[in-house]
Amino acid sequence: MNLKELSERLDLSPTTVSRALNGYPEVNEATRRRVTEAAERYNYRPNARALHLATGRSMSIGHIIPFSKQNEIVNIVFADFIAGAGEVYSLNGYNMTLSVVRDDEEFDTYRRLAETGSVDGLIVQSPVCDDPRITHLAQLSVPFLVHGRASDIDTPYAWMDVNNTRALEVLTGHLLDLGHRRIGFINGQEKMDFAQRRRAGYLRALEKAGIEPDPALMHSVEMSEQNGHTSASIMLDLDEPPTAFVASSIVPALGIRRAVSARGHVLGRDISVACFDDDISYLSNGGDRPEFTAVRSSVRDAGRRCAQMLIDRIRAPDGPLCHDLWEAELILGQSTGPCPEGCVS
Amino acid sequence: MNLKELSERLDLSPTTVSRALNGYPEVNEATRRRVTEAAERYNYRPNARALHLATGRSMSIGHIIPFSKQNEIVNIVFADFIAGAGEVYSLNGYNMTLSVVRDDEEFDTYRRLAETGSVDGLIVQSPVCDDPRITHLAQLSVPFLVHGRASDIDTPYAWMDVNNTRALEVLTGHLLDLGHRRIGFINGQEKMDFAQRRRAGYLRALEKAGIEPDPALMHSVEMSEQNGHTSASIMLDLDEPPTAFVASSIVPALGIRRAVSARGHVLGRDISVACFDDDISYLSNGGDRPEFTAVRSSVRDAGRRCAQMLIDRIRAPDGPLCHDLWEAELILGQSTGPCPEGCVS
DNA sequence: GAATCACTCCAAAGCGCTTTGAATAGCGAA
DNA sequence: TTCGCTATTCAAAGCGCTTTGGAGTGATTC
Numbered sequence: 001m002n003l004k005e006l007s008e009r010l011d012l013s014p015t016t017v018s019r020a021l022n023g024y025p026e027v028n029e030a031t032r033r034r035v036t037e038a039a040e041r042y043n044y045r046p047n048a049r050a051l052h053l054a055t056g057r058s059m060s061i062g063h064i065i066p067f068s069k070q071n072e073i074v075n076i077v078f079a080d081f082i083a084g085a086g087e088v089y090s091l092n093g094y095n096m097t098l099s100v101v102r103d104d105e106e107f108d109t110y111r112r113l114a115e116t117g118s119v120d121g122l123i124v125q126s127p128v129c130d131d132p133r134i135t136h137l138a139q140l141s142v143p144f145l146v147h148g149r150a151s152d153i154d155t156p157y158a159w160m161d162v163n164n165t166r167a168l169e170v171l172t173g174h175l176l177d178l179g180h181r182r183i184g185f186i187n188g189q190e191k192m193d194f195a196q197r198r199r200a201g202y203l204r205a206l207e208k209a210g211i212e213p214d215p216a217l218m219h220s221v222e223m224s225e226q227n228g229h230t231s232a233s234i235m236l237d238l239d240e241p242p243t244a245f246v247a248s249s250i251v252p253a254l255g256i257r258r259a260v261s262a263r264g265h266v267l268g269r270d271i272s273v274a275c276f277d278d279d280i281s282y283l284s285n286g287g288d289r290p291e292f293t294a295v296r297s298s299v300r301d302a303g304r305r306c307a308q309m310l311i312d313r314i315r316a317p318d319g320p321l322c323h324d325l326w327e328a329e330l331i332l333g334q335s336t337g338p339c340p341e342g343c344v345s
Numbered sequence: 346m347n348l349k350e351l352s353e354r355l356d357l358s359p360t361t362v363s364r365a366l367n368g369y370p371e372v373n374e375a376t377r378r379r380v381t382e383a384a385e386r387y388n389y390r391p392n393a394r395a396l397h398l399a400t401g402r403s404m405s406i407g408h409i410i411p412f413s414k415q416n417e418i419v420n421i422v423f424a425d426f427i428a429g430a431g432e433v434y435s436l437n438g439y440n441m442t443l444s445v446v447r448d449d450e451e452f453d454t455y456r457r458l459a460e461t462g463s464v465d466g467l468i469v470q471s472p473v474c475d476d477p478r479i480t481h482l483a484q485l486s487v488p489f490l491v492h493g494r495a496s497d498i499d500t501p502y503a504w505m506d507v508n509n510t511r512a513l514e515v516l517t518g519h520l521l522d523l524g525h526r527r528i529g530f531i532n533g534q535e536k537m538d539f540a541q542r543r544r545a546g547y548l549r550a551l552e553k554a555g556i557e558p559d560p561a562l563m564h565s566v567e568m569s570e571q572n573g574h575t576s577a578s579i580m581l582d583l584d585e586p587p588t589a590f591v592a593s594s595i596v597p598a599l600g601i602r603r604a605v606s607a608r609g610h611v612l613g614r615d616i617s618v619a620c621f622d623d624d625i626s627y628l629s630n631g632g633d634r635p636e637f638t639a640v641r642s643s644v645r646d647a648g649r650r651c652a653q654m655l656i657d658r659i660r661a662p663d664g665p666l667c668h669d670l671w672e673a674e675l676i677l678g679q680s681t682g683p684c685p686e687g688c689v690s
Numbered sequence: 691g692a693a694t695c696a697c698t699c700c701a702a703a704g705c706g707c708t709t710t711g712a713a714t715a716g717c718g719a720a
Numbered sequence: 721t722t723c724g725c726t727a728t729t730c731a732a733a734g735c736g737c738t739t740t741g742g743a744g745t746g747a748t749t750c
Contacts, residue, residue, distance in 0.1 A: 002706060013730045018708065028728060048461040049397040050706035053735050058394060060442070065428060072428075072645070073626040079424035083410060083417075086445025090454075095463065096443045097405070100431025109435075116393035118440065224627040225599075251627055254570075254599055258636070261606040281418040282569040282596055291603070300417070347736060358700045363738065373698060395736035398705050 001042045010038055021046075060095040061085075061310060062119035064110060066103040073222055075126060076251050077278050077299040081147065084303025085123065092311050094120075107133050114142035121314045123147060123306060127193050143317055145310040147302060150193050158313060160306050160324040164194050164276075167295040167328040168201030168246065171274050174293065174330065175244045176209045179339035180272060182217060184235040184242035186228055186252050190220040198248055198276070217242055221252070228255025236263060236271075243339050244272035250283050253292055257335075272336040276328070290333035297328040346387045355383055366391075405440040406430075406655060407464035409455060411448040418567055420471060421596050422623050422644040426492065429648025430468065437656050439465075452478050459487035466659045468492060468651055472538050488662055490655040492647060495538050503658060505651050505669040509539050509621075512640040512673040513546030513591065516619050519638065519675065520589045521554045524684035525617060527562060529580040529587035531573055531597050535565040543593055543621070562587055566597070573600025581608060581616075588684050589617035595628050598637055602680075617681040621673070635678035642673040 007017040012035070020027045020035035038044075052058045063085070065078055086096050097119050101109045110133060113119045122144040124133055131150040138155045146159040175183050185202050188195040199218075206213050216238060221227040228247060235242055236259060247253040253275040257267055265271045277285050277294035279301075285292050309322055352362040357380070365372045365380035372380075383389075397403045408430070410423055431441050442464050446454045455478060458464045467489040469478055476495040483500045491504040520528050530547050533540040544563075551558050562580060566572040573592060580587055581604060592598040598620040602612055610616045622630050622639035624646075630637050654667055 003708095004706075014707080015709080015731080016729055019729095022708085026728065031728080043460075045457070045460040047398075047706050048463040049394065049401075049403060050735090051461075051708080052394040053392075053398045053705085053737085054707040054709085056394075056735070063443075065431065067428060067432075074424050074428045076627045079419050082443065083412060083419045083445050086410065086443060087412075090444060090446050096445070098408075098427065098431060098441045098443045099435060100428050100441070101435050112390070115388075115390040116396075118393040224629060226629055226632070257603070282421045284569060284571055287571070348738095349736075359737080360701080360739080361699055364699090367738085371698065376698080392736050395705090396738080398707085398735085399737040399739085401705070 001044045002047060003044075006038060006042060006044050009042070010035060056117075057120050058118055059093060060097045060119050061089060061307070062097045062099065062110070062113040062122045063125070064106055064122075065098065065100045066106045067100065068103045073224055076223055076249060077280065078125070080278065080280050080298075080300045081125065081303040081306075083281075084298075084300035084305075085307035086303075088304050088307035088311070094311065107136060110137060111140065114140045121145070121310045123310060128191050129193050129196055131193070143310060143313045145306055145313065147306050148194055151196065156321050158309060158321045158323065160302060160309055160326075162194075162297045162302070162326045162328055164197035165201040165204070167276060167297070168198040169205045170201075170328075170330055171276070171293075171295045172202050172205035172246055173208070175246065175272060175274055175336065176205060176211075178244075178272065178336060180242075180244040181211060181339070182214070182240060182242040182244070184217045184232065184245040185219070186231045186245060186247045186256065187218070187220045188223050188248045195220065195248065202246060223249045223252050225251055225255040225258075228252025229259050230255070232256040232259035233262075236260070242271075244274070244336070247273065247275040250275050250277050250280065250285055250292060250294070253335075254283075268334045268337045270340060272339075274336055277331065285331070285333065290331050291335060292331075293333040293336040294331045295328035296331050297326055302326070346389045347392060348389075351383060351387060351389050354387070355380060401462075402465050403463055404438060405442045405464050406434060406652070407442045407444065407455070407458040407467045408470070409451055409467075410443065410445045411451045412445065413448045418569060421568055421594060421625065423470070425623065425625050425643075425645045426470065426648040426651075428626075429643075429645035429650075430652035431648075433649050433652035433656070439656065452481060455482060456485065459485050466490070466655045468655060473536050474538050474541060476538070488655060488658045490651055490658065492651050493539055496541065501666050503654060503666045503668065505647060505654055505671075507539075507642045507647070507671045507673055509542035510546040510549070512621060512642070513543040514550045515546075515673075515675055516591055516621070516638075516640045517547050517550035518553070520591065520617060520619055520681065521550060521556075523589075523617065523681060525587075525589040526556060526684070527559070527585060527587040527589070529562045529577065529590040530564070531576045531590060531592045531601065532563070532565045533568050533593045540565065540593065547591060568594045568597050570596055570600040570603075573597025574604050575600070577601040577604035578607075581605070587616075589619070589681070592618065592620040595620050595622050595625065595630055595637060595639070598680075599628075613679045613682045615685060617684075619681055622676065630676070630678065635676050636680060637676075638678040638681040639676045640673035641676050642671055647671070 003014050007014045017035050020032040089096050099109050124146045127146055127148045127150040130152045134150050134153055134157050135155050137144050149159050149161045187199055203213055219231040221231055245256050253273055256273050260267055260271045274293040277296040279296055279298040348359050352359045362380050365377040434441050444454050469491045472491055472493045472495040475497045479495050479498055479502050480500050482489050491502055494504050494506045532544055564576040566576055590601050598618055601618050605612055605616045619638040622641040624641055624643040
C-alpha cells in the first residue's frame with residue numbers, strides 16, 4: 001500500500017493525504033481523521049527511500065568502527081558509546097548507520113557516506129593527535145562531531161570530551177597522597193589523543209610531587225585484559241617494582257589484578273590499583289563498595305551527549321561550533337590503600 | 346555534481362553515463378573510459394537516496410540492540426558480533442542500520458524497518474525460547490536470519506547457532522573427569538534460549554556421571570563481572586562449597602576469579618573454573634597458556650557467518666532456509682586442575 | 691539495392707514521496 | 721452583484737537515479 005493507492009481509496013489527491021498525515025494545517029480536520037484512520041486500517045507506511053529522496057535527508061547518522069588486520073581488537077568502549085548514542089537517535093527519529101572497515105579505509109568510508117548523502121551527519125571517535133579525518137571532514141560540508149579532541153589542529157570543529165589530563169592527575173595524585181612513590185602507568189596507545197592527555201596528567205601529578213618519572217614504569221599498549229596482565233607482570237618483576245598502578249581502563253586493570261593475585265599480593269593492601277572507569281555496563285565497578293578506585297565518566301552518557309550535540313548541529317548547521325568538556329569523578333574503591341611499610345618512599 | 350550535470354558536460358545522455366559507470370556492455374569502450382575519467386575528475390558520486398529509490402533496494406541490513414530501562418547492560422557479545430557482521434557487509438556493499446530501542450519496542454522497530462523498506466534484511470539476536478519476533482517476522486516477507494535458535498517454534502526460519510548443549514556437556518564433563526563432584530553453574534538468564542540449552546548440557550553431563558544436581562549450585566543471572574562475583578561468593582560460602590565452577594561467559598568468570606582469589610584460593614589448584622568463551626577481542630583468552638579452560642566459539646566469526654547467510658538469502662529469497670550449527674572447541678587453560686585431596690568425591 | 695544485424699546511444703517512464711503554485715468553493719463585505 | 725478573502729483541495733513538478741523500448745549508424749549479407 002503506497003501513497004497513491006491510499007489516496008485513490010480515499011478519493012483524495014496524494015497531496016492532501018501526505019499533508020494530512022504529516023500534520024500540515026491546510027487540511028480539514030474531518031478529512032485528516034478520515035485519512036489517518038484509513039492509513040491505520042490499511043497499515044500504510046511511507047516508503048523510506050522515497051521519503052529520503054524527496055526530502056533530501058536520510059535521517060541517519062554515520063558511525064565507523066575501524067579495525068586493523070593485525071590486531072582485531074574492537075575498542076572496548078564502542079558498544080556502550082553506541083548504545084548511548086543510538087538511544088538518542090531513536091528518540092529523534094534517526095537511525096544509525098554503522099560501518100566496520102579496515103582502518104586504512106576509514107576516511108574513504110566517511111567520505112563516501114557524506115558524499116553519497118547516505119547520512120545527515122557523522123560521529124568521529126578515538127581521534128589521534130593530528131587527526132587527518134577532522135581536517136578533511138571539515139572541508140566536506142557535512143555536520144560532524146568528534147568524541148574526543150585532536151591536539152594541533154587549527155580547523156575549528158565540534159567536539160565532546162572528558163578532561164583526561166585532569167582525570168589522570170587526580171587519580172595519580174590520590175595514589176601519591178597514599179604515600180606511593182613508584183606508580184606504574186599502563187596507558188592506551190599513545191598515538192591516541194586521549195592517551196597523550198592522560199600521560200600528561202600522570203606526569204603532571206608526579207612533577208608536582210617532585211618525582212622523576214621512570215620510563216620502566218610507563219607502558220603504552222592497546223587496552224585489553226591480556227596486555228594489562230603482561231605489562232603489570234613485567235613491572236612487578238622489576239628490581240624495584242611499583243607499589244601501585246594506574247591504568248587507562250578497567251579492562252587492563254583486570255589484567256593487573258590477575259598479575260597481582262598470581263604473585264600472592266592482596267589488592268589494596270600490598271599493591272594498589274586505580275584506573276579510568278568508562279562505566280561499561282557489563283564491567284560495572286559500582287555499588288556501595290566499588291572494586292576499583294577510579295575516575296569515572298560514563299561513556300554511555302558521552303554517547304548520548306554526542307548524539308544530541310550532532311542532532312542539534314544538523315538542525316542548525318550554521319550555528320556556532322559547540323564544545324563540551326566533562327570532568328570525571330573520583331570513586332574510592334577497595335583496590336587502593338596506603339603504601340605499605342618499608343616501601344621505597 | 347549529479348548524473349544529469351555530468352552527462353551534460355560529456356554531451357551524453359544520463360542513460361549512457363549511468364550504464365557506462367555500472368559496467369553495462371552496451372556502451373563503447375572509448376565512451377566508457379571518457380565517462381569514468383570525467384566521473385573521477387569531477388568527483389561524481391551517485392546519490393544513494395535516489396539510487397535506493399530507483400533500484401528498490403536500500404543496501405542495508407538492520408540490527409537491533411535492545412535494552413531494558415531497569416538494567417542497562419548491553420549484551421557482552423554485541424560489539425564483536427557486530428564487528429564481524431559489519432566486516433562482511435562492507436565487503437558486499439551493504440551498510441548496517443543499527444537501532445537501539447527499549448526492549449518493549451523491539452518488535453515494532455523490526456517491523457518499521459521492514460515495512461518502510463529501510464533495510465533489505467534483518468538479523469535477530471538473542472532469541473528467547475518461544476520468541477514472538479520470529480513468528481511475526483516470518484509473516485512480513487522480509488529476509489531475516491536468527492543468531493541462535495528458538496525452541497518450540499513451528500515456523501521455519503533461517504538460523505546460525507553454536508551447539509550450546511554439547512558445549513556445556515563437554516565443559517562439565519571435563520571437570521567431572523578431573524574428579525570434581527560439586528560444580529557450580531553460573532548461567533545466563535534462563536529465559537534466553539541459549540541458556541536453556543547450556544543448562545541442558547550441564548545437567549546431561551551430571552546425569553551421565555550419576556550426580557544429582559544441586560539447585561544451590563545453579564545460578565541464572567545476567568552476565569556481568571559483578572554478577573559472577575556475587576554468585577560465586579554465595580556458593581563458596583555454602584557449607585559444602587563447590588570445588589569447581591562452570592560459567593556461561595568469560596565475563597562472569599572474571600568475577601568468579603575475583604571471589605576465589607579473595608578467599609585466598611589459587612585458581613586451578615584449590616578451585617577450578619571453566620567457561621564458555623566467545624573469544625571477545627579485548628578479553629582474549631588465548632596464547633600458549635590460556636588463562637581459562639573453556640569451550641570456545643568466536644562470536645565474531647559467528648557475526649561474519651550470519652551476515653553472509655543473510656546476504657545469500659537476500660540474493661536468493663526463494664532458496665531453501667539455511668541452518669548452520671557450529672561446535673565449540675575445548676581449550677585447556679590454567680584455571681582447572683584435579684579435584685584437591687579430601688574433596689567430597 | 692534492400693534487408694539484416696550488431697553496436698551505440700537516447701528519450702522517457704518509472705521509483706514513491708514532498709512541495710509549489712494554482713484552482714475551487716463558500717462567505718461576508720462593499 | 722461583485723470583489724476579496726479564507727479554507728480546502730489538487731495537478732504537476734521535482735528529488736536523482738535506473739531501466740525499458742526504441743532509434744540511428746554502419747557494416748554485412750543476399
